[in-house]
Amino acid sequence: MSRPPPSPIFTLRGAGGPLNTLHFSCRGGDTPLLFSGSGKGAVHIWNLNTRRPEKIVEGHSGSSVIWVSTLQSTDTLISQGRDMQVCLWDLSEGRSEVVDSVWTGSVGFCQCSLLETSPGTFLLAFAGQQTEEIKIIELPCKISVCTLVPDAKLGMVMCIKLWQPVSGPGPLLLAGYEDGSLLLWDVSQRSKLSHAKAHPEPVMCLTWDTDRLKGVSGSSEKKLASWMMDTHKNLQLQDCVTLVNPGVSQLCIREDGKLLASAGWDHRVRVFGWKKLRPLAVLQYHTDMVLSVAFCDHQDPRQRLLAAGSKDQRISLWSLYNEGASAEPLSSGRI
Template sequence: MSRPAPSPIYTLRGAGGALNTLHFSCQGGDTPLLFSGSGKGSIHIWNLNTRRALKIVEGHAGSSVIWVSTLQSTDALISQGRDMQVCLWDLSEGRCEVVDSVWTGSVGFCQCSTLETSPGNFLLAFAGEQTEEIKIIELPSKSQVCTLVPDAKLGMVMCIKLLQVRSGPLLVAGYEDGSLLLWDVTQRSRLSLVKAHPEPVMCLTFDTKRLRGISGSSEKKLSSWTLDRQNNLQLQGCVTLVNPGVSQLCVRGDGKLLASAGWDHRVRLFGWKKLRPLAVLQYHTDMVQSVAFSDHQDPRQRLLAAGSRDQRISLWSIYSEGGDTG
């Protein structure tokens, strides 16, 4: 049975548009930060101590910002916009300027994914100009690694996630026909294909410690799956939701909690081990499009952020939920 739902500890307003993406950076220095990307093309850098925007930057010519992240070892921000550009920002010493960019050619909403391969070097995966195409490059050199195109007709690539396992970097992708496809990045080859949903895969996430992932779509179901020792995807089970539609999924760093961003304006919390429902967070008045757990070193400081089409970000303290997650 679900627990009584808490209330947000505070909210952030002033994004000026629908919130498409959120990313925490709370381990560097004394100022915990939250980055947000809006439908109006702005990136807000929120100071979580003052609960105000530290900086507001524009880098995608007013086009919707659909993904933001940080490259930890290089003090850099990376952002993706509907202008088909991925921008690399220099944040060091108070600067905030675009130092490089990558043209993707993608007209879809598929968010990029990064993976650090060595200090200062990253893989960047993004949807390409062709609807089923995924391109992977190295940063900062921008050298081409591979282009991944499935043999079967799976439709548009909807979501991607780079993974680091013992055998090397892998990529799991969700497609328009509901399929999940696992790629070996080094060998540029297809490893495994499963049909996880009857509808397009809208979002997915993966826990590399447990070799387990979960995906969502426009239906009333989350699909759980694992990666076996032969690097095959195995469908494991599903969670039935009250209302259809999931925008994003996120597993907390300690592997205890799963959060889902719902089209029904709600955030749902599950125990990640058994996918047991824990709480339904109700605050927003429109579709929740992004959820993110903070990376505070102190577990008692960890937060959950949710961004919505209602132009607000809600912050929730759910540390107490971690004791009995089941």
């Protein structure tokens, strides 16, 4: 018999704006942290033990923060705003200083993607000033690596994912475009490897499993599209999941590869078994669009929470730990 869907174990309030982006950092000690970026330009650093903001930083002139991440440890924060700036923050020893910034020139909502290539060295990919271009630079030196522009008119870059394959030379990049296309790029060769039309509408979000070489994307329609990379580095469309209501803001795969979460325009979070895209639960709490989802990277599986940020200015935290989660549905509700 199916169990009822869970309720949030707690919620975080006081962000003061829509929650566009979330990022966990739980490996830097005993204090699990959740970083959130709001539509009012603030980055809140939440202490999940006290369930209160440990620090609030503002560096985008009140412009919406659309992406946050951390470099190696929680001492270095990186944030992206609609002011066309990516800011690097020094948070060590109680500081909250912008120590460097990158001007993107992009007025869109495409979130940056970060990849560590060696200790202390990172690649940063972001949508450029021109509609279809993606720029990649090396941090902290800010040397330009390449600019990727498709040879066909695909519209605006909507979402990107930079990743390093286990076998093979340089990094690869997945990009979703306004016309519903997915492109796979070889960063080292500055060349396109594969093109697949995943959606009739703009690709709003995508995520990628580097172990299974499988990804999933969402759009404004009632569908999640899954796809994989074959041995020849071609993108192959796979199964689709039909949703009850249209619109997906973000997708996230749990680190253990068992669960996929989606942020829905219909105020709901949906949880799937990632291996077969089997619906497991519909999480209902928010009163407006869910804009972001993130899984905790805590070493203890029982502490690996799911966070969801909404336009209603609240963050909900959910505990989905369950040894049988990949085989046993959490909810009988329609996905």
